[in-house]
Structure formats: C-alpha cells, structure tokens
Amino acid sequence: MPATAISPTRAEDYPEWYQQVVRAADLAEQSPVRGCMVIKPHGYAIWEQMHGILDRMFKATGHRNAYFPLFIPVSYLEQEAKHVEGFAKECAVVTHHRLELSPDGKLIPTGKLEEPLVVRPTSETIIGAMYAKWIQSWRDLPVLINQWANVVRWEMRPRVFLRTAEFLWQEGHTAHATREEAVEETLRMIDVYATFAERDLAMPVIKGPKPSGERFPGAVDTYSIEAMMQDGKALQAGTSHFLGQNFAKGQGIKFQNSAGVEEFCWTTSWGVSTRLIGAVIMIHSDDDGLVLPPRIAPQHVVLLPIARNDEERTQVLDACRMLERDLATQTFADAPVRALVDARDIRGGDKVWQHVKQGVPLRVEIGPRDLTAGTVSLSRRDRGPKERETVPLGEFAARVPAILAEIQQAVFDRARAFRDARTVHLDSAAAVIDYFSAAETDNSRAGFAWVHVADDPAVMEMLDPLKVTVRCIPMEGNDAPGTCIVTGKPVSGRSVLARAY
Amino acid sequence: MPATAISPTRAEDYPEWYQQVVRAADLAEQSPVRGCMVIKPHGYAIWEQMHGILDRMFKATGHRNAYFPLFIPVSYLEQEAKHVEGFAKECAVVTHHRLELSPDGKLIPTGKLEEPLVVRPTSETIIGAMYAKWIQSWRDLPVLINQWANVVRWEMRPRVFLRTAEFLWQEGHTAHATREEAVEETLRMIDVYATFAERDLAMPVIKGPKPSGERFPGAVDTYSIEAMMQDGKALQAGTSHFLGQNFAKGQGIKFQNSAGVEEFCWTTSWGVSTRLIGAVIMIHSDDDGLVLPPRIAPQHVVLLPIARNDEERTQVLDACRMLERDLATQTFADAPVRALVDARDIRGGDKVWQHVKQGVPLRVEIGPRDLTAGTVSLSRRDRGPKERETVPLGEFAARVPAILAEIQQAVFDRARAFRDARTVHLDSAAAVIDYFSAAETDNSRAGFAWVHVADDPAVMEMLDPLKVTVRCIPMEGNDAPGTCIVTGKPVSGRSVLARAY
Structure with a gap:
C-alpha cells in the first residue's frame, strides 16, 4: 500500500496533484480535439447529481427549461458592442456547411455560408432575439427560462473542468417588467447558487457583487459566489447578472405596460457549469484522491464482499445483497441511499483503493468473520484510509443516513476551517x-x-x-x-x- | 367556440395542420438561424419526460452516461469511408477560432485552424478514438456508454422536430468481446425503444432489420422501429446498429482476449432524438390540437377554478389547492400524479382551449355549483372537447390514476386501429x-x-x-x-x- 494514492501530494505540486486526482478517480480526460474534454462516466455521474438538484431548485423558483440554437449569426454579436469585446474574441466560427471528398481522399470544406455562425459562448443574444418576438405585453412577463447546454469558448491553455473549450452549463435568462423585479431575480438566483454550494457541494462561499472591471460584458451588476481552493486561490463558482435594460435595448425586447405605454424589459442571466466539478475536486480531495460530499456522490456506499473460497463468497455476497436492499429503503437528502455491491473478481486491495480514489463516502467490507460476529466494518472517506469502525450488522442500514449527514457536515467544516485559517x-x-x-x-x-x-x-x-x-x-x-x-x-x-x- | 381549434384540419392539409398544432401547443418554432429550432418550454418539458424514462431504462440495462466533444477533426471522418459518404456531406464546419472587429464594426473570422473541425453529426468516430485508448483487455469489456447531446446535420428543407439542422438526441455506443454479445446488445436496445414507444408514447411500432440500402453508413445491420402517422406515412422512431468490426478496424479498437491474443472489438450504436416529439404530435393529435399520452405529459391534470366574484374565487381556489395536494399523493406510472392549478385571470374559455390545444390529458373545472353539489366536472383529452363526466369530489383524486391509464390505453388503441385499417x-x-x-x-x-x-x-x-x-x-x-x-x-x-x- 503506498503512503498516499496520489503523487505528487497537494503540498508538493498542487496543479499536478489536481490532474492526478482527476485521472485516479477516472473523471475525465483531454480529447484529441484541442481544449475539449471527455467527461467519463464517473465524472458525468457527478454532473448528473448536480444537474438534478439544481434543476429542482430552478423549477421550485418558477423557472422552466427550453432549448435555443447552438449557432449564433455573427451579426447578432455585432449588435451588443460591450458583449462583443468580452466574448467575440475567442470562439468557434462555422463558415461552411459541406465537406467534399477530393481525389486524394481528403475532405475539403465547401458550401460557404453567406453569414458566418458562431458556436454559442453564451446565449444572451440569440435568446434575446426570441424574447423580442415573444414578449408584447406586461401579461407576458416575467419570462423565466433556463437552458441546459454545451457552450464553446476557445481556450489556449485548457485545464480539465476548470477551463475547457467546450463545457456543459446551465444559463438562466429572465425578462421582467420592472427594475425591482429583475434585481430581485438576480439576487434570488445567486442565493440559490450559494445554498446549493454550501448545502450540497459542502463548499463554503462568499457571495457578493463584483467591481465594474470584473462584471459580465454588458451587465449592470454581476454577483458571484467565490470559494477558496486548497492552494488558497479563489474559484468563481457561479454568477448572476442584472443586465438592466442594456440587452433589451440592443435587441428590442419591449412590452406594453398596463397603461398601454411601451417600455424596455429588464433582464437577467445566471449560470453555473461543469467547472463546479473542478471546484469540488480541488476543495475537498486529499492525497488519496477524490473526496465527494455525500449529497452529490453518485454512490453513497460501496459494499465489498471479502472471501477466500466459493462457499464464503456465496455467504458474504448474500449478506451484501441483503444490505443493498435494506439501504435502498433508507433516505438521505430526500432520495433513497445509493449503494453498490462491488463483486468484481479483482484483488481486494486494488478494489478498496479504487473506491478511495473515486471518493465513495462510505466503504463497507464484509467477510466471513464479520458474518460470524454479526458486524460490518465501515470506513469513512473523510477519515484516514485505515480507520475503521465496527457496527452491528442489524443496525447498519438504519445508521447510514446519519453517517452520511455527518460526513457532509465534516467536509464542509473542514473546508470552512481551512478558509478561515487562510x-x-x-x-x-x-x-x-x-x-x-x-x-x-x-x-x-x-x-x-x-x-x-x-x-x-x-x-x-x-x-x-x-x-x-x-x-x-x-x-x-x-x-x-x-x-x-x-x-x-x-x-x-x-x-x-x-x-x- | 370554433368548430375545431386547428385550421386547416388533418384531412384538409396534413403538413400544414402539423405546423399549426406545433404552434397552437406552443411547442417550438423556427429560429432566425437557418434550420435550427427553438424548443419552447412546453415542448422541452415533453422531451424531459422522454429523457427521464429512457435514461432509467438505459441504466437498468447496465449503461452509464458520459460526454464526448462537440467537434470532430475532419481527418477522423476520412478514416471511415462508408461513414463519410453517409454523413460528411452536409455538416457544419468550423474553420476559425477567433473574430476580429473591423474598422466598420463588422466581425471577421480570423485564427484559421490547421485542421477544420466538424460539428458532430453523430459521434462514432470521436467515441471510437477514445475507446481505442481505453480498451486493452477483455477485462475492460463490455463498454456500455450513452451520451445525451446535440448534433447537427445541415438540412436544406427543415421541418420542426422532424428534420432540423440541430437536434437533441441520445446515442449509445458499446464495445464487446464477441459478435454474439454485440448482436444481443443491438437487439436489446431496439427492444428498449419498442417498449418505450408502445408503453410510454402509446405508439404502436413495427420492429425489424432494414435492407442493406437503408442501413446506417458503415453498419452491418440496422434495426428500426417504424410507426404510422395519421397521413399513412411511416416515421422511423429509433434505430439500433450492429457495427460488426467495421468501426473497430477503422479506429483500432482492440483488446487482448483471455488467451492473450489481440482481437478487434465488436461495436454497436443506437439512438432516438427530439424527432420523437414530432412523431407523438403526428400520431395522436386531432383537429383541436395536441393529444399527449399521459405517461409523457408534463402535466397530467389541470385544475380550472371557475368563479364570478372574489368570494367564489377564494372558495373554488381553496378546493383546487386541496385537490392538487390530494393528487400529489396519487401515483401513475411509478411517479406522483402531476397536477397544476391554472388560476390565471383570463377568460375561462380561452383557458380551457389553451389546455385542449396543449394536450393536457385531464381537465377539471370546479365552480361554486360543483362545490355545493360535492362534485367535479372532468373532461378527457382523448374524447370530444365538450364531453364531460361528473365525479364526486371525494372520489376524484383516487380515481385519477385509473383514468390516466385508460387514456393511455385509448390513444394506443386508436393509433393501432388506424394503422391496422391502413x-x-x-x-x-x-x-x-x-x-x-x-x-x-x-x-x-x-x-x-x-x-x-x-x-x-x-x-x-x-x-x-x-x-x-x-x-x-x-x-x-x-x-x-x-x-x-x-x-x-x-x-x-x-x-x-x-x-x-
């Protein structure tokens, strides 16, 4: 067993440690396409947890999802001067709509477009163009729409999850009749993000407006949540923008108020991205690999049968399956406990270390001696890899929700203590x-x-x-x-x- | 009240009727970007239902989700000759990664890429390149991965949901050690699609292999499910492809078998898309608008308070809210019944027709007379818009799951009878x-x-x-x-x- 599973350690080389945690936890890797990552199943499963929780929070605050085009005509970007400065610089430009095979077997772009299209770096302009069509009267307001989508911002120095050319995100876009309502929405959504970060990601954040030089291009006010990583650097984990009437004026998003007078709408936008996965890795993980807050862990518990022969294997596997069923009836964070039996025929030590490195909050080993003693052996990911706790088999399942809640709190407290000390x-x-x-x-x-x-x-x-x-x-x-x-x-x-x- | 809410009717002009149903139900519209649609909240909510059901079915059959890059280097397409013929013709080509503002305020593409990138029309080539890296030994097999993503195929004659330049879909990509396993997977997934189509979409389908001229480019076998629309035309609602070793050989997806000998993998791919929304519209809807099978309806029940004054409004709204709570405790298709109170202050007739046109399976009107009589007035979307049924208030919530099941069966039976007759x-x-x-x-x-x-x-x-x-x-x-x-x-x-x- 190595001293630590990840080399180098955080203290030795933090950026390289981060890359090695991503690799050891099998979360993602660089693709052959410059700057674009492949999100592997374990990484994507974490995003699915985040997506599920946020989506419920957005719907509970009155939002609905929709989907807008990937492509934005270049002329749309030209309309919003400030926005162009911020976003139009590094983006993927589609100029042709056909490939033709040349005699030497090469594919050559043909079918030149009359107007180039930009792969969306963010969707204010295209969504604004639709809102200008949809909104006529004060009765049509507010419009409260969110989109889950991929976006592209060409990156010269990509870094998996943190800065990639393509990433996944959600972008909320709302339109309101009054300044007050739009400001209220902007603040409501930064609060949603702060709650999600602290409650679900166990990530203490500082919430507040940004100075003018750090605002979203075209925004009147940008609010962000900022978290401290384990190298003392800040990571902006979510933003909510009050856009005033800037975009509405650029795009003609107007409505007739109840007195019959035409006014421009007040708009907002807000978003978080797969960057949050990078933040979770960097804030919680240790020199043995990924540490996941239980609320967003794809698996809460892994059950590891230990056996030396077929007879033992049948016995302990039966016990594991029984526990798996018991755990599915337990509830944590308003959902059934997610448990997995890992019955793969590989070396037990490798198996344990794989789950350590992948950040499963709770590992449970069950061998013949445990069955005889009527106990199970628990290991919590927030503690040392060799620390164990013995729990009576019959009590185990019912205790899991409380243990998961303890781990959730422990990783939050540790991150907050770290930040306070720094x-x-x-x-x-x-x-x-x-x-x-x-x-x-x-x-x-x-x-x-x-x-x-x-x-x-x-x-x-x-x-x-x-x-x-x-x-x-x-x-x-x-x-x-x-x-x-x-x-x-x-x-x-x-x-x-x-x-x- | 018009004779029918949709004009023209199906009999008068089926293609135009389709466009008008999409518009009346507020599902989607063409965007200013050629061939790209905007999926509006009601349309997207239907996709969310489909997504949720399919995702659970994929996971129950052992698949995990992942995410691969939007862009594919042109050289990847060149490797697979047959595939190129089928896909490389009409696609969006990214040639530049920067825009620069010219002195006259125009944005000009600059930063020419060394190798053009294609926006994925499907992901076999890029996913195959990753599998070639990931798979070394028979122990790594099978690889069972699905991706939810947007894809782009340039379309000269777009039609909302049915044929659009950009659409949303899922694409499963699996790799196996043996031909038998890959064939079994191909058949398993076409069965999953057939079950989903018939059980959830209430869409009778015919399942089977395609002749060679209709196969996916590069596939050994393509299986499809085919449904009959109300104009007697077929719509291919899902496909599952057995790719043999064709893609594995083109991309070097190899493994060492248990005897230590290197072999090529056997691969499959399978997908359904937002086209299914078009299929559901065309197979079930009528001359009053959208008809939704309850299992995929974003709302099962809409509760409509009817009142002439404030006192009545308070009373009936209270009753509606009570029913809404009761309905949330009822279960249909393994999930709580989805009910909505529509308390908007607009003309009652307009409100009713909006829900008719949007395809809500069950409308319930509650007025002061109903409260006095202790009844509610039900209207089923699968029956005429004026047909009503009176149900005792106290029995209503408990009866809803059975009524929804009846509607689900009724729309399926109607579609099957139509197909049989044609x-x-x-x-x-x-x-x-x-x-x-x-x-x-x-x-x-x-x-x-x-x-x-x-x-x-x-x-x-x-x-x-x-x-x-x-x-x-x-x-x-x-x-x-x-x-x-x-x-x-x-x-x-x-x-x-x-x-x-």
Whole structure:
C-alpha cells in the first residue's frame, strides 16, 4: 500500500496533484480535439447529481427549461458592442456547411455560408432575439427560462473542468417588467447558487457583487459566489447578472405596460457549469484522491464482499445483497441511499483503493468473520484510509443516513476551517503587497485578504502586478465601512482580494 | 367556440395542420438561424419526460452516461469511408477560432485552424478514438456508454422536430468481446425503444432489420422501429446498429482476449432524438390540437377554478389547492400524479382551449355549483372537447390514476386501429404500383404494404419512382415465407413498404 494514492501530494505540486486526482478517480480526460474534454462516466455521474438538484431548485423558483440554437449569426454579436469585446474574441466560427471528398481522399470544406455562425459562448443574444418576438405585453412577463447546454469558448491553455473549450452549463435568462423585479431575480438566483454550494457541494462561499472591471460584458451588476481552493486561490463558482435594460435595448425586447405605454424589459442571466466539478475536486480531495460530499456522490456506499473460497463468497455476497436492499429503503437528502455491491473478481486491495480514489463516502467490507460476529466494518472517506469502525450488522442500514449527514457536515467544516485559517484582514497597500508577495514564494501562506478598496482603476493598477483581483464585495459579515487603501475614498465595506482560477 | 381549434384540419392539409398544432401547443418554432429550432418550454418539458424514462431504462440495462466533444477533426471522418459518404456531406464546419472587429464594426473570422473541425453529426468516430485508448483487455469489456447531446446535420428543407439542422438526441455506443454479445446488445436496445414507444408514447411500432440500402453508413445491420402517422406515412422512431468490426478496424479498437491474443472489438450504436416529439404530435393529435399520452405529459391534470366574484374565487381556489395536494399523493406510472392549478385571470374559455390545444390529458373545472353539489366536472383529452363526466369530489383524486391509464390505453388503441385499417398485404408488383399510385391522389388510402421483396437493387429501382422505401422486415407476426415480387427470389417473410418521413 503506498503512503498516499496520489503523487505528487497537494503540498508538493498542487496543479499536478489536481490532474492526478482527476485521472485516479477516472473523471475525465483531454480529447484529441484541442481544449475539449471527455467527461467519463464517473465524472458525468457527478454532473448528473448536480444537474438534478439544481434543476429542482430552478423549477421550485418558477423557472422552466427550453432549448435555443447552438449557432449564433455573427451579426447578432455585432449588435451588443460591450458583449462583443468580452466574448467575440475567442470562439468557434462555422463558415461552411459541406465537406467534399477530393481525389486524394481528403475532405475539403465547401458550401460557404453567406453569414458566418458562431458556436454559442453564451446565449444572451440569440435568446434575446426570441424574447423580442415573444414578449408584447406586461401579461407576458416575467419570462423565466433556463437552458441546459454545451457552450464553446476557445481556450489556449485548457485545464480539465476548470477551463475547457467546450463545457456543459446551465444559463438562466429572465425578462421582467420592472427594475425591482429583475434585481430581485438576480439576487434570488445567486442565493440559490450559494445554498446549493454550501448545502450540497459542502463548499463554503462568499457571495457578493463584483467591481465594474470584473462584471459580465454588458451587465449592470454581476454577483458571484467565490470559494477558496486548497492552494488558497479563489474559484468563481457561479454568477448572476442584472443586465438592466442594456440587452433589451440592443435587441428590442419591449412590452406594453398596463397603461398601454411601451417600455424596455429588464433582464437577467445566471449560470453555473461543469467547472463546479473542478471546484469540488480541488476543495475537498486529499492525497488519496477524490473526496465527494455525500449529497452529490453518485454512490453513497460501496459494499465489498471479502472471501477466500466459493462457499464464503456465496455467504458474504448474500449478506451484501441483503444490505443493498435494506439501504435502498433508507433516505438521505430526500432520495433513497445509493449503494453498490462491488463483486468484481479483482484483488481486494486494488478494489478498496479504487473506491478511495473515486471518493465513495462510505466503504463497507464484509467477510466471513464479520458474518460470524454479526458486524460490518465501515470506513469513512473523510477519515484516514485505515480507520475503521465496527457496527452491528442489524443496525447498519438504519445508521447510514446519519453517517452520511455527518460526513457532509465534516467536509464542509473542514473546508470552512481551512478558509478561515487562510483569511486575513489588511489595512494598507503595503500590507496587501507583502501578503501576496509572500504567498508567491510560499504557497502555504496564500489566501483571501479582506480589504477596503474602491471600485476604481487605481486599485486594479495596484493589484495587477500581484496577479490579484477583487473577487467580490461580501454581502454578509461585512458591515464595517472604511476608506480605500489606494484612493482614500470612503467605501461601505471590505472586498475580498485573491489570486483566482 | 370554433368548430375545431386547428385550421386547416388533418384531412384538409396534413403538413400544414402539423405546423399549426406545433404552434397552437406552443411547442417550438423556427429560429432566425437557418434550420435550427427553438424548443419552447412546453415542448422541452415533453422531451424531459422522454429523457427521464429512457435514461432509467438505459441504466437498468447496465449503461452509464458520459460526454464526448462537440467537434470532430475532419481527418477522423476520412478514416471511415462508408461513414463519410453517409454523413460528411452536409455538416457544419468550423474553420476559425477567433473574430476580429473591423474598422466598420463588422466581425471577421480570423485564427484559421490547421485542421477544420466538424460539428458532430453523430459521434462514432470521436467515441471510437477514445475507446481505442481505453480498451486493452477483455477485462475492460463490455463498454456500455450513452451520451445525451446535440448534433447537427445541415438540412436544406427543415421541418420542426422532424428534420432540423440541430437536434437533441441520445446515442449509445458499446464495445464487446464477441459478435454474439454485440448482436444481443443491438437487439436489446431496439427492444428498449419498442417498449418505450408502445408503453410510454402509446405508439404502436413495427420492429425489424432494414435492407442493406437503408442501413446506417458503415453498419452491418440496422434495426428500426417504424410507426404510422395519421397521413399513412411511416416515421422511423429509433434505430439500433450492429457495427460488426467495421468501426473497430477503422479506429483500432482492440483488446487482448483471455488467451492473450489481440482481437478487434465488436461495436454497436443506437439512438432516438427530439424527432420523437414530432412523431407523438403526428400520431395522436386531432383537429383541436395536441393529444399527449399521459405517461409523457408534463402535466397530467389541470385544475380550472371557475368563479364570478372574489368570494367564489377564494372558495373554488381553496378546493383546487386541496385537490392538487390530494393528487400529489396519487401515483401513475411509478411517479406522483402531476397536477397544476391554472388560476390565471383570463377568460375561462380561452383557458380551457389553451389546455385542449396543449394536450393536457385531464381537465377539471370546479365552480361554486360543483362545490355545493360535492362534485367535479372532468373532461378527457382523448374524447370530444365538450364531453364531460361528473365525479364526486371525494372520489376524484383516487380515481385519477385509473383514468390516466385508460387514456393511455385509448390513444394506443386508436393509433393501432388506424394503422391496422391502413395496412394491406400485396402480392404482385402491379398491386404495389396500384396501391401507392392511388394513395398519391387520395391520401386517405395511404398506408403500409406488407410485401415479399428481396434485399436487391431491382426492388429499389421499382420502388424509387413511387417514392416508397422498404421500412423494415418485421420481426413479429411475419412467419410466412414467399418469393420476391420483383426478382422471384425466395424470402423468409414480408417487408413493410411505405412512404416515409
């Protein structure tokens, strides 16, 4: 048995450790297509869990799903100048609609399109064009639609889950009669994301508006949730944008109000992506591989029969199947407990390590001695790989929901304790420069700095050489006004500064 | 109240009736992007029902989901010659990865790719390339993976749901150690589709292999399920392909067998798409709009409060909410009954007609007189829009599952009776020519002809001018051998001939 299953360890080389966890857990890999990943079954199963929970939350808040075209005419992007600057730079452009076989067996693009099409990097423009058709009267509002889709943003330095040319996401797009309603929706959805992150992903997040330089191109306000990874860097885990009337004006999304007067709609958009899988890996995993919060684990429990001969095998397998059935009647997070019997005929040690590396929250070994003693041997993924607990066979199934809830809480608490230990409050430009410079040479000192800064270019200028950005202005626990450490301007609260993914 | 909600009727102009049903039910519409549709919330909700049922069936048969890249390098298509002929002709080709703003505000494609990328028309080639990496030993087999994705096939004459440039589908891709296992998988999946079509979509289908000229490009055998639409035309509702070792050889998908000898894998692929929504519309709907089989209806029951003043409104709305709660405790098709209270403040007649046109299986009106009498007034979508049934309020919720099951059966029976009435057995070339020529002038005579034909080019030549194809060779109810009406060759059973979508 190796000292740790993953080499290098987090402390030795965090970026390489991340790649090795992805590989060891068999989550995804780079495809032969530049920048595009293949999400393998275990990785996709995690996305299915996330999708299922979020989809129920979106529907519970009144949204319906729809599907809009993959392609966007280039002219649509030209309409929204700010948006173009942000998105039109690196995207996949379709210019032809046919291939013809040349005499030497090569396929040559033919059938040139009159107008090139962009593979959607995000769908504000195409969805906005439809809303302009659909919305006529105040009676048609609000429009509350979400889309689950793939999007493409050409990436020069791809990194699996975190930054890939193609990724999966959901994008909500809503239109409202009033500014107030649209702002309320924007805040409602960042709250949905924060609840999902903390409750389901066990990922403590800081929620708040971004400074102007970090907003979504074309947005009036962008709210984000920011989580701290185990290298002290921030990861933006979800965003919700109040678009004001900017997109509505660019695209002619208008309605007649109840007084018969024509007005522009107020719109929002909000999204999370498969990047969340990368965040979950980076925030919870350890030097033995993936650690999954039980609420999004495709399997909660793996049952491992241990036997030396066929007679024993039949006995322990029967016991495992019985437990599997018992577990299916137990409920965790409003769904049946998901258990799997791994009866594959491979070395027991390899099998155990595979489930450790894949992050199954609870491993249960059952051998002939356990059956004689009437016990099972439990191992929790949030504890050391050799720690075991013995539980009476008859009590086991009923105790599983509580154990899963404990693990869920334990991984959350650990992530929060880590973040708290890596968070500082700084009150001068010199202190900020010192802090992030020291972190550059000693990664164990990297983290979040809560600092009074104004939304001002001078702040960006100071932070830029440090490769630090203002992540957001926390909406909670942030009631101490102060003066900007760069401009001296009064500000209502601190901002969170960090290096970020 | 109009004579029928949809104009023209099916009899007057079937293709236009179809477009009008799609519009009246608010399912989808053409987007500004040529050939691409927008699937609106009601249409997408039907797809979600189909997705959910199929996904459970795939998982119950041992499959897992994964996700592969949207883009396929052109060189991958060049490897598989037959496949290229079938697919490489009309597809979206990405040639650039950047847009730059010209001085006159136009976006110009730049960053030319070294190798053009095709937007997947189907994923055999890219998935095969991954399987070639993943599979080494017989221990790695079988690989049973499904993907839910969007695909693009450039269409010159798009038709919403039936033939669109972009559509949503699932594609299963499996690799096996033996021919027998791969054939078994191919048949298992066409059975899954047939069960889904008949049980859930209430769509009687004919299942069987296709003649060589109608196979998937590169397949050894293609099995399809074929359904009859209300204009007597066939619609291919799902296919399952036995690919033999063709793709494995083209892509190097090899494994070491247990004797240590290297062999090529045997592969399959199978898929259904959003085309199924078009099939459901065309097979069940009537001149009042969409008719949905309850098992895939996003809402089973709509509760319509009827009131003339605020006091009445409070009373009937309370009663509706109570029924909604009662219905949620009832089970239909292994899930809670899906009920919706429509309390919108619009004209009652408009509201009723909207739900008729949208195909809600069961409408329930509740007014003050019903409350006094202790009854509710039911209308079933499979019956005339004015037919009503009165049911005691206290019994209603408990009776709904049985009523939904009755509706499910009734729409299936109606579709099967229609198909049976439009099916003939023909025994000469002259009879076939007569039958399909007559159908051309009188659509009410169009249908399926069961005919003895060989898998021979001479048969195609005869059928081509009639715009008729061999749909499949039915695997059930087809045990009478005979001789081909064109070539005189002996054949083991009849084939189904029809015009098709």
